[in-house]
Amino acid sequence: MPNSPESDDSQAAKNKAAIYQVIRSIPSGKVCTYGQVAEMAGLARAARLVGHTLRKLPKGTQLPWHRVINSQGKLSLPEDSPSYREQRKRLQEEDVSFVGNKIKLKQFAWQPHHRQ
């Protein structure tokens, strides 16, 4: 008999939920890259999907989206955008320090396999 594949819509909703859950688990004062979030959500090589998901976040979301940055240690937003300043402000309030416009990933990257 034919398998019962879920619709693309349902799968997309599932992926979004997985991405949300991963981001929710990032502790304060730590950051994750898009690729890392995708991998932890079971979506390897879907870094751009994480970006798309965050871009469409509802305005009043409680998700700590500001803890997701790119692999260069920079924020993936135009520096002149309100969102950029919001993200940077929130991170600095969590004691995540910037050097120029970059974060030291070696220091602030969340390593779930390491004991804190």
Next chain:
DNA sequence: GTGTTGACTATCG
């Protein structure tokens, strides 16, 4: 259905 875009990333010069 096809081509373009983008809150990505690894690699190269």
Next chain:
DNA sequence: ACGATAGCCAACA
């Protein structure tokens, strides 16, 4: 360290 390039994949026109 930095910009250009190619690969990637879902959303959008």
